[in-house]
Structure formats: structure tokens, C-alpha cells
Amino acid sequence: MSGMFVHNLRLGAASLRRNVLLTALMIMSIGFGVAASMVTFAVFRAVSGDPIPQKSAQLFVPQIDNRGPQYNRNGEPPEALNYTDAVALMRAHKAPHQTVLYAIGLSVMPADEHRMPFKAQGYATYNDFFSMFEVPFQYGGSWGGAEDESRSSVVVISRSLNQKLFAGANSVGREITMDDHAYRIVGVTEDWDPKPRFYDMFSGNAYANAVEIYIPFTLAIDQKVDTYGNNNCGSDGKRGDAHDGWVRGECVWISPWVELDSAAQVQAYRQFLDGYAKEQQSAGRFNWAPNNRLRNVHEWLDYEGAVPPESRISLTLALGFLVICLVNTIGLLLAKFMRRAPEIGVRRALGASRADIYRQFLAEASMVGVAGGLLGVVLTAIGMLGVGLVFEPHIARLAHLDVPLVLLALLLAIVATVLAAFYPTWRAAQVQPAWQLKSN
């Protein structure tokens, strides 16, 4: 059998050499089709991936409608919470783990006086943030519940900020000055930057630069640190005057997250949210029925439209392109195989079965597929260099060529070519031995 297979491959190679132009056309056709699909798929894979696969089914975003049917958008509650609701969820403590967060930007004053101050971006959050999102630490760890409670001036910094300020040394216990306020470093995270940044879709930071600082939410509120991200007030007037009025008002700017480990916990949390909204209703704050949502990471990313439409459109078009390349290959293979009708007739007359013909021509097609796949991989690598021209840099830099993508390109090329070869091969196998042996 294997001897036969090698023989078929030899026959195929000889046949492919006989008509170089047709063979080259087929290989290029497959190569271009596969490369276009792979490049756009690499981008799509990067933006549609699960940023926290081990936990995406346990992490949920609670949404509470604090606007009511007159002002909310298409009946959906706002995409973040106001301060009142955020604090209420934290106080109620109805999930095993919960946190709320908002984006901050603080000016960091390097200890070395000759260095310029710079802006560091990050989040004001609770200590559960680090365990819920499984943030890896290089040195130290997160602050504790006590620090949240006492509004301590502590900070967790990223590996890159630690590199910038302390040349990578263990800086736990040292102090840094941000916005003229001293913070004690309790932990240094490893490079950790899930893409898209599922936990802050609200501020449009899905593909933003990596985070450098985390400070306690309670402290940030105490220090009147304003949000560095979005603030959405809707169109009713209850937004409050001045900073304190705004904090107590109905503008939303805080992203909440809860971790729920079982269906029962999810059910219980939904009931809690509805109960809370009913309380607000009876207290006169909401004059509408509870309208809450509890979405997990997948549902949340989907709702927030994490995958840019550009990526979907280009993937769709590239697949259409691949289909055309395959139709093209079918035509060329048909021309190539049928040109050899006399040869097939002779082989059939000499006792070759239809199955033999199938094997011979499919072997030839798979060689075209392998060659097309290899060309496809090369073109994909070239295409990757051009991804930056087509997609925005923060998205383009996520796409990369790795081993699975190379294997997928080869597999796609071979499977597609063999599928394309079925019809021409079937036609070749239909050639009648007797008819072909007659003088043409």
C-alpha cells in the first residue's frame, strides 16, 4: 500500500512537471486564498479570544437600571454603576468574591529629581480584584481587606513600572509619590494584560496600553481621585453639582464584577439584585420595576462588541476569497486531469480500477495542496508584516504567526485542495477504457 502511495506521488510529480504553468497557477491560487484567510483569521483570533479562559464562566458583571424606561437605551440598563449602587453591592457582600473598579491616571514623581514626572494609568479597586482575575505577582501580593477598610495609602505596581522606578529590584515596602501623595508598595505584578481588557470595556480600554498601578477604591474616593475613564450621565438631570454631588448623583462610571461558582449562586445573586432594585423602588429612588442584568465574561464581551466589525468583515471577505480560489482550482484541475483522458483510458484498459485512478489523482492534488499550503505560510508571514497597514496598531500588534497558525494554514490548504479535487477526479475516473483506446 505504501509502495503504491509513493508510486502515486511519483506519477503526480511527473504530471505536475509536465504542465508547469497550470501547476503554478493552482499553487498560487491556493497560496493566496489560504494566506488571506490566515492573516485575517490571526487578527480575528486575537480580538475574539477568551481573555480569562479558566474563569470566564464564573465572572459576572451586575448591571442595575438606575435610569428607568424613559431614559435608558433600548430598555437596557447602563453599562456601569453609579457610586451609590457600587458601594451597596460591596457592602451587601452577596457573592463569594466581588470588586468594583474605575480607571485612574496619577502623575508619578520619580525620586531622582532630574527625571521628569510622568503619568501612570491604572485602576482604583478592591483587594478581591487580584484573586478574582488571577493576577500573577513578581514580588509581594495584593493588599488585604483591612487596607480596603482603613483606606490605606498602598499601591500595587506593574513589572514595567517597577523596572522604570526601581530598575526591577524588589520594591515591596518602598514608597512612591503620585499626585503629591505617598503610597507604600505592597506588590509588583508580573506582566499581565488580558486582551481584550474585559474588566474595563466601559471606558473603551479593551485594547489600551498595559496598566501600571492599582490603588484601593476606598482611598481613591477619599482622595477625590476623579475617573480617568468614561462617565455617562444619560439624559435626565440627576447628575449632582460639584465633585461631591457628582459622586452621590446618578452618573455611572464604576465597573462592578462578582465571582459566582455555581448555577445556584448565580440564581441567588439575580434574586439579590432584584431585591435591591425593589428596595430602591420602595425607597422612592427608582419608580420602575427592577431591570437588572448579570452577564458572564463571554456575554459581556459580546454585548460590548469586543470584536471590531472591521475584523469580521475582513474575515468574511477573506473566506469568500478562498472559495473563489478553490473554484479556480477546481477548474484548473479539471483541465489538467481531462487533458490526460487518453492516458487514463490506457491505464484503465491495462487493469487499473476506478479506485486506483482516484488514489492517483487525489495524491497529485494533495501535492498541489502541500505546495499551496507552504506558499500560503510564506505569504501569511509576509501578510503579517502588513497587518499594521490594515488594522489599527493596538489591534494589529495582537496578531502573530505561531505554530498552530502554520499548521492550520497547511491543513486548510490540503483539505481544501483535496475537496476541490473530488469533482475533477470523479470525472477522470469516469473515462471509459474501451472508448479511449479507439483511434481518436
Add this chain to the structure above:
Amino acid sequence: MDIKPILSALRRHKAGTVLIALQIALTLAIVCNALFIIQQRLAHLSEPTGVDEANTFVITNEWVGSPSSQRADAMMREDLRVLRELPGVADATSSNSFPLRGGGWDDGIKLTPDQVKDTSGAAVYFGDDHFLNTLDIPLIAGRNFRPEEITAMDVRDRLAPPVAIVTKPLADKLFPNGDAVGKTVYFVGNPTTIIGEVELLQSQSVERWASAFAWRSIIVPKRLAVSLGVFYIVRAQPGQLDAVMRAAPEALFKSNPRRIINDDDGVQSYATIRAKAYEGDRGMALLMGVICLVLLAITAAGIVGLTSFWVGQRRKQIGVRRALGATQKDILRYFMTENFLISCGGVLFGALLAIAINLWMVTRFEMHRLSLAYLLAGVLILLLLGQGAVLAPALRASRVPPVEATRSV
């Protein structure tokens, strides 16, 4: 030319005929949708901002520490003085945002205080009495702000401007009779009198989410005095842009070092701002262009390949026809007509497919309806492509000598 013999010949090559027609159909469907997307993106990215872009740049200035609103206001006024006195500067202003920034403050405007739904959304720009001059936006009605009307505001203070200037599209939406100047609207719950109208000032974002209030902007007489920082918009005198872009941050640091102006994007010319704002659109147009070209090349190659095969297969018949008196021109015309017939079938099916794909994209990606011109352009391109591709094999066929009729395989 009699097409009957061609049709009966094609019936003997059903598979090849169908494959070429199918390929032409699919190519047409993708090419006219791609051309349409390219046109839409290019039209989008050439929309004007209203700003004198060639001479204007923006400084993103962030304060160190967290100064009080009063302190930030004092520093900002000093900065504006420094900027306006700089040689080569035509004018400078401060704002909360600028066109093409990508995001900013937008809010609803109502005609009566107790109205539930907003009459229109609007992009909100903070500006002083230098704002219009700096951006080089002429008034078309009413007047500019007076210096005494400009007040400082902290970010969470209530925005309650007694007066405002609006763009024409916003004015027309609010007051379709064209008499917006002098009228009172309710903006963030408070009455605001429209004192002036400008022709054009684009929103901060050109993304889809902001399309509901595209071109509808409102300028309020405010200086945004916040601890985070502020944008300075500076217009240089003609030809001075590069020099002023270098001199401005130096002068600011010299006057007050407690600030952060990022090295990479702290000072941006409008050319850079525009390029960044439309990165996605430009990339999409480029991708579509490349796909179109490669697709057309592959389809042409496919036609050449299959037609060559047919010519090779029919050498004997061609010889017979030539022996019976057909001229070289007749043979050439035969293959050209054959391709034309197949192409016609292909483009007919392709046109339907193109419309179907477009309708699907309209629902899926909020695209516009395909205009007929693109369909016709695509049809024409593919018919010409088919004729061009078939020319070489057809010429080869026409050169088959009559003696071929007598040869046996």
C-alpha cells in the same frame, strides 16, 4: 455571428462552463461590494473638520499633583498667555476636546425644560473668546463670546452656560426655520441662549456610535479648569507649524515645569490626529483594494487556464473549420464570443449574489445599500477582464493551421 454552434459546444463542456461562470459570479459579487466599501471609507475619511488643519496642532497638557480648580485655572491662563505671545503663533485656546480626538463630552439638548427625550445630541466644546479664531471657523450668524462671558469650570460642576454658539447642522435640527440665534434651549437642564452660529465644526469622534450627532456641535463659554489637565489648540502662522510645535512645549516648561507633556503624543499636528482617527477606515480601504486586485488576477488566470485547455482539446475541430474556409478572424471571434456568453451568465448570477451579500452586510454590519453604479462598474470590469484573459488562448487557436484537420491526435 451565429451563437448556436457555440451554445451546443458549451453543452459538451458543462463543468468547465459552469466553473468559469461561477468564478466570474463570485468575483463580481465580492469586487463590487469591496469597491463600494472602499468608496464609503474614502468618502468618510475625507470629511472636513472645519479646523484650519494645515496650520493647527494640539498640546495634551497634564498637571503634576492634583491642583485645585482655581490653581489649574490660573496656570492655564498663564499658559495661554505664553502660547499667544510665542513668535509664529496666530492664536491659541484651551478646550476639553477637539475634532477627531476620538471621544469627549456629548450631551442632550431640549427645547423645553420638561421634555423627556432630547431634541438632539451634541458634541460639547469648551472655548473662550479665542476659540473660533484659533480654529479659524467663521461665524455665519450672531456674535462671538465676549471675554467677560468666559468662566472657569471644574469637571464635575454643573455645566450651565447662559450663552452658547452652535453649528449650522445643530441649529437647523433645533430650529428648522433657520432662526436659531437669539433662541433659548435647555442644555443639561438649564436655559442657554444661542448667540452665534458657525458653518462647520466636526464632532470629537467619527466612529459609528457618534454618528447620531455628527456635525452637531455646541461651543460653551468655559475654561475647563481641572486637576487632570487640558488640551491647548494652537494655530501657527502659515509656514510656521513645525517651528511652533517645537517651541511651544519648551516655552510652557520654562514658564511652569509642573506639567506632563508626553513625548510621543503630547504634541500632535492635525495631520497626525487625522491619520490616527481614520486608521481603521484607511486600512479597510487598502485591504479591500488588495483583495480586489488579487481576486481579479486569479480569475483572469483561471479563464486563461481553462480556455487554453479547450483550445488544446479542440485543435482538430479548429483545423476542420479552417479547412472548410473559416478565417483566423472567425476562430478568434468564436472564442471571444464563447467567453462573452459565459461571462454574461456569470455576471447575471453575480449581480444577484452581490445584492444578496450587500443586503446581508446591511443587516449584519450596518452598511449602506449598494448603489447601482458599483454593480454596473463591476459588471463592466469583469466582462472586459474575461475578454482580455481569453485573448491570448483565442489568438493561439486562430493560428491553428488547417492541416491540423488531417492529423490524428
